[in-house]
Amino acid sequence: MNALFSPSLLGTAILALALLPGSSHAQAGGACDRAAADAAARNACAVQDFQAADTANTILYGDVMRALSAHERPALRRDQSAWSRQRTQGCKAAHARDEALEDWPARLHHCLRQATEARRAALLHWLQHGEAPAQR
Template structure:
């Protein structure tokens, strides 16, 4: 029996699979075991924690974009892109000396998670004021 799936149905199915609760697997094949002292377990948990924070941040960003007026959205889009690039380059630079360590992925993803969680305040400022927070 040949079954053809429409692109939208296929996309919806893939999204549903992606949103299912993660088992204990993360990228690089490690299992997240919070009680473990093994680097692979810490790495896997850090990846999962970052992914959860990143998903929450992406949802908030989408909510803010929908709440802003059409003329405010391009500025937020530009600000979000700049922040995303800075988050990655900042965390890579902060942990460049650690790359040879077994737990480098945990250190890097923890940095990404912290930056992502800190971004929430800026997004909330956008939501309330329709503009970027003042530079500090």
């Protein structure tokens, strides 16, 4: 595998970007202030919370990739890519009617964070069993 695109390097890069000062401000349009009642603050906090969950997910994914055998890794890559697409499409579809609302970014990022946190169980299953969890 090309060292420039290794999962550990990708995880490190994402973590570094998430920790940059002001990264959540630029995407959310304001500073996160959990005590504030305005939409801009709620939006900023939701983006920040999503970024933290996404970073933790990326780190766990990298750890699982390193733990799996070489023949198990391609299946996890496909599964993670499919999950990522579904997460984005599902949350956008679920909140499409809210796009005109001032707090739409908060609603969207809350959905993305919940889906990302739920993915943890699937990644841990991969770690323990070397395969995707059974579909329900």
